[in-house]
Structures are given as C-alpha cells and as structure tokens.
Amino acid sequence: MNKLNGKWALVTGSSRGIGQQIALGLAQLGCNVVVHGRKLENTKQTLEKLLAYEIETHAVAGDLGTPQGINLVINGANAHPGQIDILYNNAAIMGENTTITTSTLDLWQRVFQVNLFATVMLSNAFAPAMIERGFGRIINLTSGIANQPNLAAYSASKAAVDKYTKDFAVHLNDTGVHVATVDPGWLKTDMGGENAFAGVETVLPGALMPVLDENNDPHGGNGRFYPAQHYKHLKLPTENA
Template sequence: MNDVKGKWALVTGASRGIGREIALFMAQAGANVVVQSRQLTGTTDLVAQIKALGVDAYAVAGELSEEADVLKIADEVLAKTQIDILFNNAGVQPKAHEDWSEMGTDEFIWTYKVNLMAPMILIGAFLPGMIERGWGRIINTTSGIKNQPEQTAYAASKGALDKATKDFAKKLNGTDVTMNLADPGWIRTDLGGANAHHGVETVTSGMVVAAFLDDKKTGRWFSAQDFAGMTLEDAVVKAEAQE
C-alpha cells in the first residue's frame, strides 16, 4: 500500500460533501492538501482543520465552468508545489427534466465544462509532472446513473469523462502513474439531495482507495459503496483484486 506522507493532493469541490471528506482523509493519512472551491472563504475552516492535523494546506478558488479560472488555478498551484495526487471531485448536475426534450443546450455546455473540461485541463497541467517524476495518482469522480434520460446532460458528461479516463489506460498502464474512476453512489449532499440512499460518511474509503494502490493498474472503475464501512487497509486489498 502506498504511503502518501509528504505528498501533495489537490481536491476540487472541497468546501463540502464528498470533497471535504476526501481532503480530511488524505490529511489524516499524512498528505499535504490543496483544496479548491468557488470562493476562498468556502474552505477557510477546512484549511485550518487540515493544518491542525500536522500537514500543510492551502486553498485555491475559481469557477470550474470558466476555462480562464481553471487555468489560473493550475498556474497558481504549479507556482507553489507539485501535485502528486489529483482528485477531480467537483461536479454539477442540472435539474431533471421530466420531458428530456426541454433540456437546453446551455445546460449541456455548462455541465460538460465542469464535469469534463475542468478535469481534463487539470490533468493536462499535472499529469506531465507525474510522468516525469515517475509517480502519480489521478482519481476522477464518475456516476453510475443510467436509464434516466431526464438527466442526460449529467450522465453524458460523466460518460465522456469515463471514456477519457479509460483511453489514458493504454498510455499509463505498467507505469507508476495511474488514472482511475470512483463512483460515490447516490449520496445525501447538496448535489444528491436529501432523499439519496447513502450518507456522505459511507464513501470515503472507496473514493480515496485508488490513491493508495500500488499495483500500477489504471483505467478502473471503483464503486465507493462496495467499500463502505471498510478500513483503508481492507479496501486496498479488495481493490487490488479488482480487474
């Protein structure tokens, strides 16, 4: 199992929900953490919590639907430190349309900008350094949503992210730089809503496990709910057995 002590992780969408849980877990494991949110005030208390755990942390802010903001985030981070572990966690989901034909082009564009293009820009910024150093982990948050045409924009953006992630597998397999997918399931967060099946506390092991794997496999899909309630050590054993 990888030791992440002293490594730098970047978590997008870290101000609340799943992103916040990921950031705190990585800090508890000894990683330094960069947290991203729309506004710096959204992560002030989180940065303080992380530093109290004895690791370093700072915040970056920007709107992930704006390419200029995403590029600025990448430049700001690279000016301060390397990134060893990238969690492309942030995501948006337009309201469901009972009549899917009412879904506007603007909803598709907005969703793709945040759920696909922002991750790809950040991958483009940090993956070359990982390859050069010979170690890196990228975890892209996906979704198992299906058979819901009223959520087409969201589902299609995640499907595109899945395809991009799996395409990198051919280039990265066998190296010590991996890129994998993590599906949290339907979670009670601002995005998932109050009627979702699972609490946010159920996802942590499954959402972070790919950062700790040492088997050099890439392009895999991990369902976080398969690891709910497990210790990190047990989650790693289970994940490494997954093809």
C-alpha cells in the same frame, strides 16, 4: 511511514460534500492537501477541519465553468505547492432537471465544461510532471446514475469521463502514473439531496482506494473503476499505521 507522507493532493470541489471527505481522508493518510472551491472563502470550513491533522494545506479558487477559472486553479497550485502528486477531479455540477427534449445547448455546454472539459484540462496540466517524476494518481469522480433522462447532460458527461479515463489509462501504462474512476454512491450532499441512500462519510475509505491500491502488478490500479461503497466496511489506515 505511510507512502502518502509529504505528497500533495489537489481535490477540486473540496469546500464541501464528497470532496471535503476525500480531503479529510487524504489528511488522515498524512497527505498534504490543496483545497479548492469556486471562491477562496468557500474553502474555509475544510481548511479548519484539516487543522486536526499534521499536514500542510493550501487553498485555490476558480470557477471550473470557465477557461479563466481553470487557469486560476492550475496557476494557484503551480505557485504553491508547485507539485501535485495526486489529482482528484471531484468538482461537478448536475445542471437543471429538465425534460430531455427541451434540454438546451447552454445546459449541455455548462455541464460538460465543468464535469469533462475541466477534468481534461486539469489532468493535462499536472500529468506531464507526474510522468516525469514516475509517480502520480489522477482520480475522476463518476456516477452510477442511470435511466434518468431528465438529467441526461449530467449522466452523459459522466459516461464521457469514464471513456476519457479508459483512454488516458492506456497513455499512462508503465509510467508510474495511474488514472482511475470512483463512483461514490448516492450520498446525502447538496448535489445528492436528503433522500440519498447513505451519509457523505461513507465515501471513505473507498474513494481513497486508488491511492492505496498498488495491486503489486506493473499497472497497479491504472484504468480501474472503484465503487466506493464496496469498501465502506474497511478500516482506513492512519497516518502512523
């Protein structure tokens, strides 16, 4: 039996794009999935795709751009299933493409709210119970974006996620809970656009490495960075493997 059978994962932004692939990959490993989008109807397509797997699913909605929306997601997951073992902080926004010197406070606040502040608040909501149970995985989506001053708010928010993850990992040492970052690579999604290097499906199985990778050392993959494209030729283990 795979170690993820019976576990519950919340994947933010799993209504489409990379989050949807992560949800499908987790389902292939036998993991139950809480699907998330800004609106409940946005989660419909992913929920339909998950019907192909013998797992339980639930959907939550909330705009991570507001504290109220973050609370809706937390309260929704706490109401059902009531236990989150794996949290993928995947949802993010890029913000407008703009000359760096004319980027507004409003843009920086919106981008940091979804990409960093929501990540921190969701982690704070679910990590304590993971620590108490002695098992948990928190995976923060980062980016390899570089030298694009026109997207500085997005880029800086991901740098902040990287730093936050490293500090969080120290807090989690020896708890059985690991936090890690995944860089999916430049992929064809609504955010990545049509000119991206690779199809969205190539994020698997790399994006699942933090939940598969035990490393047989006391800290496991805690604090590690996983470039998803490095693993794209690996075969994803199946539910019954």
